[in-house]
Amino acid sequence: xxxxxxxxxxxxxxxxxxxxxxxxxxxxxxxxxxxxxxxxxxxxxxxxxxxxxxxxxxxxxxxxxxxxxxxxxxxxxxxxxxxxxxxxxxxxxxxxxxxxxxxxxxxxxxxxxxxxxxxxxxxxxxxxxxxxxxxxxxxxxxxxxx
Amino acid sequence: xxxxxxxxxxxxxxxxxxxxxxxxxxxxxxxxxxxxxxxxxxxxxxxxxxxxxxxxxxxxxxxxxxxxxxxxxxxxxxxxxx
Numbered sequence: 001x002x003x004x005x006x007x008x009x010x011x012x013x014x015x016x017x018x019x020x021x022x023x024x025x026x027x028x029x030x031x032x033x034x035x036x037x038x039x040x041x042x043x044x045x046x047x048x049x050x051x052x053x054x055x056x057x058x059x060x061x062x063x064x065x066x067x068x069x070x071x072x073x074x075x076x077x078x079x080x081x082x083x084x085x086x087x088x089x090x091x092x093x094x095x096x097x098x099x100x101x102x103x104x105x106x107x108x109x110x111x112x113x114x115x116x117x118x119x120x121x122x123x124x125x126x127x128x129x130x131x132x133x134x135x136x137x138x139x140x141x142x143x144x145x146x
Numbered sequence: 147x148x149x150x151x152x153x154x155x156x157x158x159x160x161x162x163x164x165x166x167x168x169x170x171x172x173x174x175x176x177x178x179x180x181x182x183x184x185x186x187x188x189x190x191x192x193x194x195x196x197x198x199x200x201x202x203x204x205x206x207x208x209x210x211x212x213x214x215x216x217x218x219x220x221x222x223x224x225x226x227x228x
Contacts, residue, residue: 034228054204120227121154132155135224
C-alpha cells in the first residue's frame with residue numbers, strides 16, 4: 001500500500017505500470033486519475049491547500065478500510081497540492097483485487113471518501129479573481145451508499 | 147496552551163494559518179465563542195458554523211466535543227479533495 005501527497009507531477013503510465021508489476025495474486029487492476037477541469041476556459045490555475053499530518057492520517061485510514069473490505073492485494077493513492085494548471089493530473093488511485101468487481105468498488109469508495117474526508121481545499125484562480133471551490137451536497141450524499 | 151490551525155477561507159478571513167492560545171474553554175463551541183468575541187475578523191470567520199468543520203488532534207470532531215487533553219484544533223470549510 002502506498003500513499004504519496006506531493007507537489008510534483010506524476011507519470012500516470014509509470015505509476016500504473018509499477019503498481020501492476022508488484023502484484024502476485026490479483027486478476028484485476030482499476031486506476032482512476034483526476035485532472036484539473038477548466039469550466040468554460042476561464043481557469044488560469046488551481047491551488048490546492050492541505051493539512052499536513054491529518055491528510056496522511058485520513059487517507060491511510062480510508063485505504064485501510066478499502067483493503068480490508070474488498071480484500072485488496074494492494075492500493076495506491078497519489079494526491080497533489082500546490083499550484084496546478086488546467087488538465088494537469090491532480091490525483092490517482094489504483095486498486096488490485098482477485099476480481100474486477102472488488103477493484104472497481106474499492107476505487108469508487110476511495111474516490112468518494114477522498115472527495116469529502118481528506119483535508120484538501122481547492123481554489124480556482126481565474127482571469128477575474130480567485131474563488132474557493134464549494135463542497136457539493138452530492139459528494140456528502142455519495143458516502144451514504146457505503 | 148492549545149494550537150489552533152486555520153485552513154482555506156477560514157485562514158484568509160482570520161489572516162493567519164495558526165496561533166497558540168491560552169484557553170479554558172471546555173468544548174469546541176466554547177472556544178469558538180471566545181474567538182468570536184476577540185475581534186471582528188474572527189466573528190466573520192465563525193459566522194456560520196454550518197459551513198465549518200473542526201478536527202481535534204487531526205481527527206474530525208463535533209462542535210460539542212470536549213477540549214480536555216487536546217493539543218491541536220483545526221477549523222476549515224468542508225473538504226474538496228479528489
